[in-house]
Amino acid sequence: MSEQDKDIIVCRCEDLTLADVKRLISKGYRTLDELRRIGRLGMGPCQGKTCRALVQRELQAAGTPLKHQLPGTYRPPTRPITLGSIAAGSSEEASKDAQ
């Protein structure tokens, strides 16, 4: 781990650096889902659309080849949406608006 790693942001949603990622991997977490749960990596609004590939490269460097890496879980919604929009979208009023 180099000093520079502390300045390289890997997960932009949760402000995690390359140094953070390497530290978690060195502790034995070797799947995207484990890293997400323990370190919030990819837990933000984008669900890891940027950081996953970067983290997979680090996992490979740490000894888990890409072909042996489990894919991480993506959950709904695809993009963040306000509670107000979801609530209104299912009301009769909103249905009338759509017609």
Add this chain to the structure above:
Amino acid sequence: MHSSAEVVVIGGGVNGVAIAYELAKRGCTDVVVLERDYLASGATGRCGAGVRQQWGTEMNLRMSIASVKRFETMNEDLDYDGDIEFKQGGYLLLAYTPAGWEQFQKNVNLQRSFGLGVKLCTPAEAREIVPHLNTEGLLGATFNQTDGHCNPFHVTDAYAQAARRLGVKIYTNTEVLGIRRGGAGEGRIVGVKTTGGYIATPVVVNAAGGWSKDIAAMAGVDIPTYSERHQILVTEPVAPMQGPMVMSFHHHIYCQQTPHGSFIMGLGDAAEKPGYSSRSTWQFAEEMAQKITWLLPPLKGIRVVRQWAGLYNMTPDRTPILGAVPEVPGLFLAVGFSGHGFMLAPMTGVLLAESVLGLPASLPIEKMDLGRFARGELFDEPSVV
């Protein structure tokens, strides 16, 4: 893999690792934990992360009060290199019907008798605690400041790391295929067959969460647990605006802002059938959004970033089943937490370790045994979402 162990714990959720740690702490270090997937991959990592003491029955109350004491000093006690993120912002429970309010008053009397400083609040007082609460139709509320939130992944990690330091072996990605019984006459536990090999052991602790019934069946015991999907969603983080968990049994919902800033909220669906599905549905997102934006209107503008589901492992009286199974010597249960396994885990660990090792019990765990269903000595916990 180990070919033998003094104790095999099945399930790498918070309860499994807490039990393993408490066993090792009491000198029983030859312990193996088996987890099919990875630690906290089941109900622990999917729960609402709430820590509540306002229960309506004696044992849930006593276990949760003692568990909170342990959460308060857990970072130090387990010498954790992270932070379990314990926040004691309280729980505000809302009553909307005369029957609900009457039940709350009974609960509070019981809670106070065990030393919990719970307040009965008028709607106006509830609004002082949560200023953005819509009090329409509200009859009253109860508030307990020392309830709160804790990070389930980190608590599991803290117990797992501490257990490993004491010599416990944790095998992830290892599934239990069968449990062997033998010996003359009594048919006690003799070993566990796994995808990683056979482990000879005289003691098995079933802490398999949503799959507790299947594991018990492998040991030849039929237990009255069943699993039920419950759904949750989480929002983007926003500036701190809500101290306590807000919970309404009338609407079957709960909602809390975590120290991270996100809101976690969930809903119990009375129409949910027993099963093992943990898929999330858009119907949940709609109903949740409608109910919560009515109850806590400023949440309208906050974005949902994820929704998911997990399994409640239910019992007929919505109270866990703990301790030995007399008909199968060597088999112990820590199952059926009915949606509150995380918050009770610190005391579950202690009580199961004491039970396995034959030590004096810190709490009357015998009241929570499997035999209570045959005896008809049920708890009937009224306060579950």
